Amino acid sequence: MSNINLIIEERAVSIGKFMVGRLLPFRQKRMVGPFIYIDHMGPVKLNERENFDVLPHPHIGLSTLTFLFEGSIMHRDTLGNAVEIKPGAVNWMTAGKGIVHSERTPEYLRHSDKNMHGLQIWVALPKELEQMEPEFFHIDAGQIPEWTEDGLQFKLVAGEAFGHKSAVPVYSKLFMIEIKSSRRQTINIGHELYGEAGLYILEGSVESDGNIYLPKQLLVAKESSLCEFIIEANSTIYIFGGEPFAEERFIDWNFVASDIDLIKNAKQKWMDQSFDKIPGDEIEFVPYPTFNKK
Template sequence: MLHFNLAATFLHLQKWMLMSNINLIIEERATSIGKFMVGRLLPFREKRMVGPFIFIDHMGPVQMNERENMDVLPHPHIGLSTLTFLFEGSIMHRDTLGTEVEIKPGAVNWMTAGKGIVHSERTPAYLRHSTKTMHGLQIWVALPKELEQMEPEFCHINAEDIPAWTDEALQYQLVAGEACGRKSPVPVYSKLFMLEIKSSTAQTVNIGSELYGEAGLYILEGGIASEGNRYGPKQLLVAKDSSLCSFTIEANSTIYIFGGEPFAEERFIDWNFVATDKALIEAAKQKWIAQEFDKIKGEENEFVPYPALKRK
């Protein structure tokens, strides 16, 4: 009887998935990144990428006392752009281009690794002996194949420069890319979008015609209702197509819709390295093990070892 009920339930789920525009539901998975636990959303075994988005971690909220601080030591990247978007807290970013900038809530830190860059992320000096909270999203966007070996770049966009507007009691922000007839100043390298929607009251959302390619919807807080089903916080819904149909956003909710045109080529990930060619990843790995990447000024003797070496 138990096997029959399970089979019936699975059959019902299959039928519902065929009728629904939601193709996959991904729950946050707790993952350790040293001193912190994060909620990992991408990559997922059944969905490695959504458009060009290849990695998403939900950090926190993490409460830290006056003796606890964030100290992510220098580590490398290739073949991607990183997008850091904070809800609470502050991070001091330093990299091998000579960048030293504090990331605050609402701002966008956009670092393009290209052929290789090294950066560190730490609690700023003025906050290191006080209580603080860290909460935000860490995102990787894969570069187009022809730009994987481009020169590294860095761009910081202040919160007030991110396009924001209100439409029928819905508050929108275009964090990156193009959507809804608007364009974010974040210098992306492929056709993509990352849109924040907030609502203090229950509202119907219908922006499907404004999107393109693949689309995912991440619920940070609150919930949505779609096609007779309710979805809550820490869930990523991957749509069958970018239309997403229409859905109801609950009162006091914050969601993120992201995606874009997918690449034709497969992407490989090894630690912090992303590429279409495993040979590029292997070369970067050996270069990091030999400590031949450029160094961050003032942090020349600190680095995160390649994980395989840490396990020995």
């Protein structure tokens, strides 16, 4: 990327018994466009005694996007959805005024070895939609736009770019693009982007102004319209971004809002355990943390 403004390294964070690499939020850059939270999960191999179990927890004011490279997760929520997500598909859950969900290893995999690798993302909602009714959508891998151009493989996971529109029902102008390379070449896609942009390296490397950038780095651009870089052979990268919101977003644990009072109310509601319960996952839950580092 020819106009790198900031380099964000993954930071190890514990989610229950599972470690992830956190990219956003970052103290110098809380959001990239409407993207407010990006976690890289794995890659990790779990044995027959280890499982991925994120207990029931609440959200407000955002949409979550789950995208797996390996493994499988069973999503359950207070709307009654119970959906298994596999690699290449997208789970898109809009919390709005409030939803509770859990993410666990499916029952049929709980007593065998399994792999886990993927991205967990939050996208803030526009101010006027922060209190909308919650929703959930599962988009199969075959519904995600894919195409090849100049020897590069593109996938539009969410949003709009390159004249394509993803099936993921987003609520703001954004893009999440996967690019895979088979050879070393220069990419100039700034004319296809808008708002703010960040480039995340999953595999391989990219070069800009003679500097080499490696996996687990998020490169934030000064201007998305100047997005030009060299991608090495056999690399996989993700471009995130879109139009930023005019208003500041507050984040406290799993709650996001432009009005801090909405977060205070949600926090109290969770501490009182007055959110709806998840059918089939009513007993366990994640308590509100007494000390929050996010």
